[in-house]
Amino acid sequence: VYLGSYSGWYCVHEETFYTDTQVGEDHLCPECHRPVEKKEEAAYFFRCKKYVKELLEFFDQNPKFITPESRKNEMVNNFIKPGLNDLCVTRTSFDWGIPVKEAPGHVIYVWLDALTNYISALGYLQEDDSKFQKYWQDPKTEIVHVIGADITRFHTIYWPMFLDALKLRKPTRIFVHGLMMMKDGKMSKSKGNVIPVPPLVEHFGVDAVRYYLAREITFGQNGEFTPEQFVERLNMDLANNFGNLLNRTMGMIGKYFDGVIPAFDGDKNELDRNLTELAKKTVALYETLNDDLKVTEAYASVMDLVDAANKYIQASEPWNMAKDETKKDELASCMSHLANVLFLTGTLLSPILVTKTESLFDQLNVPNELRNYESAVAFGKLGGVSIRKATPLFPRLDAAKEVEFIKELMAAPKEKAAA
Ligand SMILES: [Zn+2]
Structure with a gap:
């Protein structure tokens, strides 16, 4: 980790930095639509480049590390091959986050601290680290992360790198699950296709x-x-x-x-x-x-x-x-x-x-x-007992009536959800 400077588009109103894509060609705040200004601030960075080679080797040696495989290809082709930037891990323009003892004014913000929760919650570097030893360090323990597609990059690129830097083992497998889509694309309130x-x-x-x-x-x-x-x-x-x-x-x-x-x-x-x-x-x-x-x-x-x-x-x-x-x-x-x-x-x-x-x-x-x-x-262990009263587990649904019920939920999600 080294001290560098973070630059981005800053909106005074939200006190927030935005990226090039977020502010667009007109350089307007995506939240309040006021003009934003280019601003720099001191920040600490994690030196990703140092760990890229090791990560790619790890991918090769562990073909089932990321599944489905298409997700791995996406990570390699979209983020690693074009050249991975170092990751900004602290900020000074706000104070929510974990204060950096050695550098007052800096807070550690998202991903470095979020991912570290996996081991700090187990007691890593704490007096009683028995859970960490058992659930993370023990080679017999299988560590599986099941995650949504939107956080794949953080779990499959940065997280293994952080662990490399700490000389700790990496997870065994990372499964990326899909999303539930509607006929006309993603669920969205404006489309009126949300299922509460x-x-x-x-x-x-x-x-x-x-x-x-x-x-x-x-x-x-x-x-x-x-x-x-x-x-x-x-x-x-x-x-x-x-x-x-x-x-x-x-x-x-x-x-x-x-x-x-x-x-x-x-x-x-x-x-x-x-x-x-x-x-x-x-x-x-x-x-x-x-x-x-x-x-x-x-x-x-x-x-x-x-x-x-x-x-x-x-x-x-x-x-x-x-x-x-x-x-x-x-x-x-x-x-x-x-x-x-x-x-x-x-x-x-x-x-x-x-x-x-x-x-x-x-x-x-x-x-x-x-x-x-x-x-x-073991198959065959059940026998010699009297059955009790039969109750249908799943009564047959009246298809037309139930489809209508669901469509009503989709049409007015807010009122129905509140009712
Ligand atoms: Zn704004």
Whole structure:
């Protein structure tokens, strides 16, 4: 860090510096439209040029450091290759910021202090730095930043450089997520296409909204919101596919086994075997995809299993097994397979369907000691318990009515949000 001078376009009214692009050719303040003046002030700079070579080598040695890869190319081509300027880290024209002890009048302002929060919050250079040692320095710790596209430059260029300067390890991975777009571009109040989230959550439930986002907005890409697609996704996946599997299973266990889930006793036929195999494959796939933060694909794979379980009912024809005394074992096996698929898929979906999966487990009467990931993925642990009263998790939505509801929210976001 060295002392230099910062120059920019200064507006006396806001006491703020603006860039060339912000003031435009007429040199007018973007806030108050008064004329601005070119002004210089003493400031400290971080010597970026010293760390560029090391950073590019680090990018090469760690191809998964920035994902999606397009973001890395953007950083290299737009910011590093044209020549990276040193970063101004202190200012004197205002006093909000962290005062520099050694240089009274200077305050450290944004990015240097903001990024350092990642380690100072863990106790870096403090008396008790045990958390810093555990969560940052321990080579076994995986450090993942999940960030919005607008702050990519700071997290992928300056932050690794600051850490280099401090001789500290860099994060393992930085994931840049996309934005939610509307049909006519970004959400904006002037376009009247803003979706206020609180009333949406209040109306459809937090699980449904979260499911939609995880399922529809592919990680790293921008997603597009339409009211029609929102309602259709919830109906198709949650009401029809997932909800239907629960309703049918609960109904049949009630009818054929007096409400007691038969104990799991392995596979009794080819259909059982296929379902068990798919359940195990789904767990492996789900874990791999989640490790890669491919959340959309991970939840899609769970829904594929739910779909397969619905088809398994059609193919197994339990209603015919029930008429045949010699098929009693197969019928019991069919019910326990279905209950265990529900237990498993509910568990895999629980990071997004936080409240509804609890209700699912209550309906299936999953014992408390089994309500954990290990028990669910072991597949076959649930059995011998009486199911409770069936309650639809996601009632089917009236598409026309709900689309209309969302469109009204978009038309008058302020009044609706306040109501
Ligand atoms: Zn101004």
